[in-house]
Every structure is written in C-alpha cells, then in structure tokens.
Amino acid sequence: LPARRPYAAVRELERWLQRTAACVTPHKVVISRGGREPSLSHALPHTAKFASDPAPLGGSGLLLSVAHHYRVVRAGERGPWRVQTAGYYYGFDDADGREILAYHWHPVDVPDVPFPHIHVGPGVVRRESLSLGGLSLRHNAVRADVGRAHLPTRRIAFEDVVRLAIEQLGVEPLHAGWDAVLRETRSSFSRNRTWI
Amino acid sequence: VGPGDGACLFGFASLRRAESRGTLGSAIYSEVIHVGIEAGENGANLATKTVSEDMGLRELNAEEGRALLEEHARRYLNLSAEEFLRRWDAHEFENPDRPEVLRVAMTIPFARS
Numbered sequence: 001l002p003a004r005r006p007y008a009a010v011r012e013l014e015r016w017l018q019r020t021a022a023c024v025t026p027h028k029v030v031i032s033r034g035g036r037e038p039s040l041s042h043a044l045p046h047t048a049k050f051a052s053d054p055a056p057l058g059g060s061g062l063l064l065s066v067a068h069h070y071r072v073v074r075a076g077e078r079g080p081w082r083v084q085t086a087g088y089y090y091g092f093d094d095a096d097g098r099e100i101l102a103y104h105w106h107p108v109d110v111p112d113v114p115f116p117h118i119h120v121g122p123g124v125v126r127r128e129s130l131s132l133g134g135l136s137l138r139h140n141a142v143r144a145d146v147g148r149a150h151l152p153t154r155r156i157a158f159e160d161v162v163r164l165a166i167e168q169l170g171v172e173p174l175h176a177g178w179d180a181v182l183r184e185t186r187s188s189f190s191r192n193r194t195w196i
Numbered sequence: 197v198g199p200g201d202g203a204c205l206f207g208f209a210s211l212r213r214a215e216s217r218g219t220l221g222s223a224i225y226s227e228v229i230h231v232g233i234e235a236g237e238n239g240a241n242l243a244t245k246t247v248s249e250d251m252g253l254r255e256l257n258a259e260e261g262r263a264l265l266e267e268h269a270r271r272y273l274n275l276s277a278e279e280f281l282r283r284w285d286a287h288e289f290e291n292p293d294r295p296e297v298l299r300v301a302m303t304i305p306f307a308r309s
Contacts, residue, residue: 014253030254032305033261047305048253053268067302089302091295099295109301110293119295150293 002080006072007036009081010046013070016185017048020158023178024171025064027055038081039071045086045108046070054093057165059172062100063093064165068158069106090161091121092169096137098123103156117150159186261306268303272296277307 003009010031017029027050035046047069054063069087074080087109091102099121107114122140130139140147159182165171166178256264266277273280273296280300283289289297 018253028254030256033256033258035253035255044305044308047302049303051254065299067299069302069305087302089298091299102295104293104298106293106298106302109298113293121295148291 002075002082004080006038006074006081009072009083010036013048013083016188017068017158019181020162020185021050021055021066023162023173023175023181024057024165025050025055026174027052029066037072039073046072054091057171058174060165060170061095062165062169062171063095063097064161065089065091065093065102066158069108088156088158090156090158091119092123092165093121094123094127096123096127098137100124103153103161104150105155113150115150116153116155118153119150120146122147157186256306258307265300265303265307268300272299281307 003012014029014031021027021029029048030051032047035048039045047067049067050065053067054065056063067089068085071084071086072081073084075082085105087106089102089104089106092100094100099119100123101121102119103116104113104119105116120142122142125141127137130137130141133141135141162178163182166173262277265280269275269277269280275283281304284292284301284304292298292301
C-alpha cells in the first residue's frame with residue numbers, strides 16, 4: 001500500500017505477513033537489518049522470514065518455510081512509498097524435513113529462471129513407499145525430470161499458500177476468522193500488485 | 197468479550213487495534229482478533245478464541261543475521277556461511293535453484309544488508 005514514509009509502507013507489509021501467517025502458526029516473522037529503510041538501487045532486497053524456519057503446522061505434520069524479498073521504493077521524487085515484492089520462497093516440508101513442494105520466484109537470485117514456478121520435492125513420495133522399496137529417507141524417488149523442473153505458475157500470494165494448507169492439506173487454522181483474514185489481505189494484494 | 201459485544205457472533209470477526217509507538221519511531225502494533233466460534237440463544241454460550249498478533253516484526257541485527265545464514269548453510273548444505281557465500285558469489289553451485297541452495301540464498305540479505 002502506498003504510504004507517506006518508508007517505515008509506514010513496511011508496516012503494512014509487516015501486518016500483512018504476520019496476520020496471514022498467524023492463521024496457521026504462532027511463529028514470528030523477522031526482517032533483515034535495515035528492512036524499514038528505502039532500498040538502494042543495486043543493493044540486495046530486504047527479506048522477511050520466520051525467525052525459526054520452517055514452522056510446524058498443526059494437524060498435518062507439515063512444516064512451512066517462508067522467505068519474502070521486498071524493496072522499499074518511491075514513485076518519483078515526491079511520490080508515495082511502497083513495498084514491492086522482489087522474490088519469494090514458500091515451501092512445505094514433511095515431518096522428516098523432506099520438501100514436498102515449493103513456490104519460487106527469484107528473478108535476481110537466479111536470473112536464468114525469471115518466471116514464478118513450483119518445484120515438486122522428494123516429500124511427495126510417502127515414507128512408507130520408500131521403506132517398502134528398501135530405500136532411505138534421503139532417496140529422491142521423484143522422476144528426475146519432474147524433480148528438476150521449474151513448473152510455471154502465476155504469481156502466488158502468501159495467502160494462496162496458507163489457504164492451500166488449510167483447505168487442501170489438512171492444516172488446522174489457529175482461529176475461526178482465518179477465512180476473513182485471508183480474503184481481506186488477498187483482496188489488498190490484488191488491488192496493489194504491479195504485475196501479472 | 198461477552199454476549200454484548202455484538203460483532204462476536206458466529207461468522208463474524210471483530211478486529212480491534214491498539215497502536216502505540218516505540219522508540220526510534222517504529223510503530224509497534226498489537227492486534228487482537230476476537231472470533232466467536234459458537235453462539236447459542238441470546239449469545240449465552242458464546243465461545244471465543246483470541247489470537248494475539250504482534251504486528252511489529254523484529255529486525256535482526258548484523259550478528260543475528262550472520263548466525264541465521266550460518267545455521268541455514270550448515271543445516272541444508274553442511275557448509276559454513278563463509279564457504280556458502282564464496283561459492284555463491286563465484287557461481288559454483290551447478291543448479292542454484294535447487295531448494296536446498298535457494299533456502300540458504302534467500303537468507304543472504306540477513307547477513308549482508
């Protein structure tokens with residue numbers, strides 16, 4: 001959301017991230033040093049992530065990993081300040097720490113893959129299946145081509161990931177108002193996004 | 197929150213926000229979501245669940261940021277933070293988009309900002 005001062009723009013990001021995360025985990029989000037300051041043109045983006053990452057999610061045995069890159073920029077010389085998403089990493093692990101799937105967008109970190117995508121991880125294969133085959137938990141039983149693939153997606157909002165966790169992956173929400181919170185924050189995302 | 201708090205009926209959420217300002221001018225938010233999850237006749241059986249959300253995110257200092265990168269590099273790649281940064285800067289990771297590499301790379305701003 002546009003704001004008069006940089007820290008106020010970041011405050012909106014903070015509210016958004018913490019409110020969305022609080023639907024499924026009490027874990028706190030932290031930001032990198034200087035994360036409320038304007039971004040310099042060639043500097044690394046600011047980052048927000050769980051202080052203890054990944055965060056366990058109730059009722060499912062899943063863990064959620066989050067890293068959100070952002071820049072604090074101004075529209076013109078005197079325009080409002082706003083926070084622009086510069087990249088993200090939202091991933092689910094199983095209880096053994098094996099990644100199940102991960103939504104990525106990292107145009108700066110890995111410019112060869114500039115589009116948003118999803119990875120399918122070794123955690124999609126049940127551990128019982130590995131045991132039956134006499135394979136260790138470290139074995140990646142996913143087809144090699146799929147396991148390496150960057151499957152294209154649209155830009156994924158953090159709310160989409162939290163909603164996926166609750167509605168389709170069996171994660172227990174931490175409060176009954178989760179749907180209203182996700183609708184509200186997702187609506188704000190749709191109004192203020194600058195691409196896709 | 198009691199039956200008289202009309203917003204807290206089934207299906208509705210009442211958001212209350214108290215804002216205060218801490219030192220250094222940064223805003224510290226305290227937002228409490230009161231959610232009615234069950235309401236009987238006259239609201240007598242109103243049950244609520246309260247979730248507190250501290251809206252001011254903590255900013256890690258330089259030492260904490262380096263420790264975070266070190267922890268991630270050791271856990272996912274069995275490398276020190278220093279060695280990870282050297283290999284990352286030299287583009288030595290064959291597939292830098294591998295999840296275990298990227299998880300560490302996404303924490304670089306904590307150590308270098």
